[in-house]
Amino acid sequence: MLLSKSGLTCLLVGILSVGCWVAASTDAAISPVEHSSKQEAAIAFVGARLIPIDREPIENGVLIINGGKITAIGSADSVRIPAGTQTVNVSGKTIMPGLVDTHSHIGGIGAADGSNPIQPGVRVMDSINVRDSGFKRALAGGLTTLNIMPGSGHLSSGQTVYVKLRFSEQPASVAEIAIRRDDGGIAGGLKMANGTNPQGDPPFPGTRGKAAYLVREQFIKAREYQQKLAAAGDDESKKPPRDLDLETLVEVMEGKRMVHHHTHRHDDIMTVLRLSEEFGFRVVLQHVSEGWKVAREIAAAKAPCSVIVIDSPGGKLEARDMRYETCAVLEHAGARVAIHTDDWITDSRLFFRSAGLAVRGGMSREAALEALTLAGAEMLDLQDRVGSLTPGKDADFIILSGDPLSVYTKVEQTWVEGRKAFDRADPKDRLYAVGGYGAGHDQQPYFCCFGHQ
Amino acid sequence: MKRSTLRLFLLSIVACGALVSQATPAAAQVAVRGKIVHTMAGDPIADGVVIVTDGKISAVGSADQIAIPESYRVLQAAVVTPGLIDAHSVVGLGGMDNQDQDQEQLESSKPIQPGMRAVDAYNAKDPLVEWLRRMGITTVHTGHAPGELISGQTMIVKTVGNTVEDALITDAWGVACTLSADAQKAGTQSPGTRGKMISMLRQQLIEAREYLAKQAAAGGDASKQPSRNLRLETLARVLQGELRLIVTADRGQDIASALRLQEEFKFPLVLDSAAESYTMTEEIKTAGVPVFLHPSMYRSVGDRENMSFETAAKLKAAGIPIALQSGYENYVPKTRVALFEAAITAANGLSFRDALATITIDAATILGINDRVGSLEVGKDADLALYDGDPFEYTTHCIGVLIDGKVVSEEVR
Known part of the structure; x- marks a missing residue:
């Protein structure tokens, strides 16, 4: 085990040796500069109903974008459109921010392998196929920002990556869609899971108690690693050898990397909160199917929840008490709630269905739309860039034919950083919106459980 | 405490439903009144009534043409469809x-x-x-x-x-x-x-x-x-x-x-x-x-x-x-x-x-079971679904279900 782990480290260090090592960054092999937007001239969208999310909807509004950013928003009589600005009449339409999906598996992903239940050093970004049709379908569903995660078959299956769907031209690689942190590192979290999915034969845990034990053991190791690094200060000779797994857990304990924690059952949720408190990591509770049973505790812990909403409960024991009411109960308890596709579990093109079903279960319409946008942005630490139609934020927005929560409404256009990335009127894009011959050719993501009973 | 909070909350959802009923769920004689009744046998009926007697549909029509017998339990909904x-x-x-x-x-x-x-x-x-x-x-x-x-x-x-x-x-x-x-x-x-x-x-x-x-x-x-x-x-x-x-x-x-x-x-x-x-x-x-x-x-x-x-x-x-x-x-x-x-x-x-x-x-x-189910017609099984809006909208609720004339669900789903 030790040998193979250090062998892996050597291999990766070899590959990465071209880049310079930035503290708290394990991704130096690609340019540290974020792929830039190419919007060339200002555009004003005039006449639509605007749903900014961070304030009341605006009837007959004006939205102005320039240089890939939102520069102005307001009612027609309050916003002055600079002379010479290209104007697009969108009366009768509804415009809202591009949707933020806090939990997706598109791109034919696969990170950690079957050798070990805890592999925080593995990056999902190294597995993403940007030509996977899942990206086109996500755009057709109005999604613009995604947290692409490895699966839930491990206690930690690796690092997630936050991406922008910059598909006005086909990206050549994940580097063109990856979001950058302020320090130049790839923005992303750490995927963790508890409950039944990561259970298996050794070295995987056979019980919930063993699962928590294994996680604690790794975090305690990481804490020691962190202390050695601190003690070494600037003295390179005293630093412990680099360990991709431990340094990722250090990032997590230092709050630089969010934990996105798959957890369904009420007791598993409480275990996540307990570990989060012990090791001081920031966590987004992912799925939270039984969150309605411990909503007060979740709210008290100020743990944000990213909820899966699907047609029916079950499919595994820990999801048997999944309810449409989960989002409503969490909202009522004062917890922050986002909704996710978990795409392959639900189709990104039908993301609004999940929010609609949450409203069916009692969630307010306002909170449901926020759950698809700003709440998710906060859970990815991207609330200063995306999630609402706010001047200064990225010009990521969607043009809808009507009420966002109506089944009859279509996503007509999806704009990312000031450029049109999906247009239902274009037959090439429409193919992915409705499906048809040539729309598929997906790769099946590496999941723990799909195809098994 | 948590459970009762949930129950209160869910009850408040239920209270918003349009289903009006007092009698026992097993009542066999029921009239279902809908602002729109999609019989699937002819045009939808505005302000329609479906009379259910002994598990079968005994009458279907508009409320001004069909008299609801006094002893019948009345359920109301915005939209009524066949089960x-x-x-x-x-x-x-x-x-x-x-x-x-x-x-x-x-x-x-x-x-x-x-x-x-x-x-x-x-x-x-x-x-x-x-x-x-x-x-x-x-x-x-x-x-x-x-x-x-x-x-x-x-x-x-x-x-x-x-x-x-x-x-x-x-x-x-x-x-x-x-x-x-x-x-x-x-x-x-x-x-x-x-x-x-x-x-x-x-x-x-x-x-x-x-x-x-x-x-x-x-x-x-x-x-x-x-x-x-x-x-x-x-x-x-x-x-x-x-x-x-x-x-x-x-x-x-x-x-x-x-x-x-x-x-x-x-x-x-x-x-x-x-x-x-x-x-x-x-x-x-x-x-x-x-x-x-x-x-x-x-x-x-x-x-x-x-x-x-x-x-x-x-x-x-x-x-x-x-x-x-x-x-x-x-x-x-x-x-x-x-x-x-x-x-x-x-x-x-x-x-x-x-x-x-x-x-x-x-x-x-x-x-091959259209002699029994699939539409709201006299003589067919009284299988009905009641909704508080367009049934296809995700945000609409199913507020009542009848099978063979029995009210089998009154939950707001």
């Missing part, structure tokens, strides 16, 4: 928990096992049966799943009852057959290829034909009758037109194979899932074959990589009878809701009426 029909499911066999002990939908010891009956495998008390019932699904065609070349029989039940006997409409409706990569075996096992699948099916049907011929030749002479064989008996019933062969086929080439087989053996065929059926509309129309179309959220990989939201509209336009199904995948979710599937067709080319028909009268007609 919904899921044209193909594994509910009751494929249990909610997805654990070994509740998965009865697929027996993989042999690729061809038509003798297995659905009635022997159905759990009327599985929580998913209740889940669907409360969403307005009152009838399901369910049974052995796609996934083996011939996996067993199907049946039609209502989503009520303690036992399968309580629930039954039709104890044997069809035989489930799969022509896709899903039913192929690895290594030295058969079937390993598409050609082998058809070869094995033809062999089986020829044997069944010979079995029938021997039975006919024996006439009344019991000593000359062939020994009973449950496999061949079942396939013989297919050849005699008593049972349908339900062929799950997504690729155009597999749909063509199913039609070729049907032409050779002249059995009643239903195409199931049929992702690429939009490429074969002329052939399917000519063969006079109906389609149980796949759910919209099936994963679009493998044989289904070319599936489309618009297939229902294209088949309907071609004049092909269609019904929507919740389908079968062996992971989350364990059942979909046919109502949401019809909603997607309504948003992708079908009219509201035609979309609703795919889970009511058209499904009943394909299933």
Whole structure:
């Protein structure tokens, strides 16, 4: 085990040796500069109903974008459109921010392998196929920002990556869609899971108690690693050898990397909160199917929840008490709630269905739309860039034919950083919106459980 | 404390519902009044009334023409439809928990096992049966799943009852057959290829034909009758037109194979899932074959990589009878809701009426049970679904369900 782990480290260090090592960054092999937007001239969208999310909807509004950013928003009589600005009449339409999906598996992903239940050093970004049709379908569903995660078959299956769907031209690689942190590192979290999915034969845990034990053991190791690094200060000779797994857990304990924690059952949720408190990591509770049973505790812990909403409960024991009411109960308890596709579990093109079903279960319409946008942005630490139609934020927005929560409404256009990335009127894009011959050719993501009973 | 908070909260949701009722749930004499009643037999009725007497519909019409007897319990809703029909499911066999002990939908010891009956495998008390019932699904065609070349029989039940006997409409409706990569075996096992699948099916049907011929030749002479064989008996019933062969086929080439087989053996065929059926509309129309179309959220990989939201509209336009199904995948979710599937067709080319028909009268007609269910007409079973708005909108609630005249759900779902 030790040998193979250090062998892996050597291999990766070899590959990465071209880049310079930035503290708290394990991704130096690609340019540290974020792929830039190419919007060339200002555009004003005039006449639509605007749903900014961070304030009341605006009837007959004006939205102005320039240089890939939102520069102005307001009612027609309050916003002055600079002379010479290209104007697009969108009366009768509804415009809202591009949707933020806090939990997706598109791109034919696969990170950690079957050798070990805890592999925080593995990056999902190294597995993403940007030509996977899942990206086109996500755009057709109005999604613009995604947290692409490895699966839930491990206690930690690796690092997630936050991406922008910059598909006005086909990206050549994940580097063109990856979001950058302020320090130049790839923005992303750490995927963790508890409950039944990561259970298996050794070295995987056979019980919930063993699962928590294994996680604690790794975090305690990481804490020691962190202390050695601190003690070494600037003295390179005293630093412990680099360990991709431990340094990722250090990032997590230092709050630089969010934990996105798959957890369904009420007791598993409480275990996540307990570990989060012990090791001081920031966590987004992912799925939270039984969150309605411990909503007060979740709210008290100020743990944000990213909820899966699907047609029916079950499919595994820990999801048997999944309810449409989960989002409503969490909202009522004062917890922050986002909704996710978990795409392959639900189709990104039908993301609004999940929010609609949450409203069916009692969630307010306002909170449901926020759950698809700003709440998710906060859970990815991207609330200063995306999630609402706010001047200064990225010009990521969607043009809808009507009420966002109506089944009859279509996503007509999806704009990312000031450029049109999906247009239902274009037959090439429409193919992915409705499906048809040539729309598929997906790769099946590496999941723990799909195809098994 | 937490539980009571939830209960309070849920109660407050329920209180918002439009269902007005005081009497006991078992009351048999009921009048259902809807701002719009979609009878699926003629135009929708504004401010309509459906009178339910002894489990059957005794009158349907507008409120100003139909008198509600004084003793009748009155339920009110914005929208009333016939109880919904899921044209193909594994509910009751494929249990909610997805654990070994509740998965009865697929027996993989042999690729061809038509003798297995659905009635022997159905759990009327599985929580998913209740889940669907409360969403307005009152009838399901369910049974052995796609996934083996011939996996067993199907049946039609209502989503009520303690036992399968309580629930039954039709104890044997069809035989489930799969022509896709899903039913192929690895290594030295058969079937390993598409050609082998058809070869094995033809062999089986020829044997069944010979079995029938021997039975006919024996006439009344019991000593000359062939020994009973449950496999061949079942396939013989297919050849005699008593049972349908339900062929799950997504690729155009597999749909063509199913039609070729049907032409050779002249059995009643239903195409199931049929992702690429939009490429074969002329052939399917000519063969006079109906389609149980796949759910919209099936994963679009493998044989289904070319599936489309618009297939229902294209088949309907071609004049092909269609019904929507919740389908079968062996992971989350364990059942979909046919109502949401019809909603997607309504948003992708079908009219509201035609979309609703795919889970009511058209499904009943394909299933051959339209004398009992599928529309709100005098003499039919009193199966109704009540909604507080457009049933296709995700944000609408099902607020009441009647099966055989009994109010089986008053929850706001």
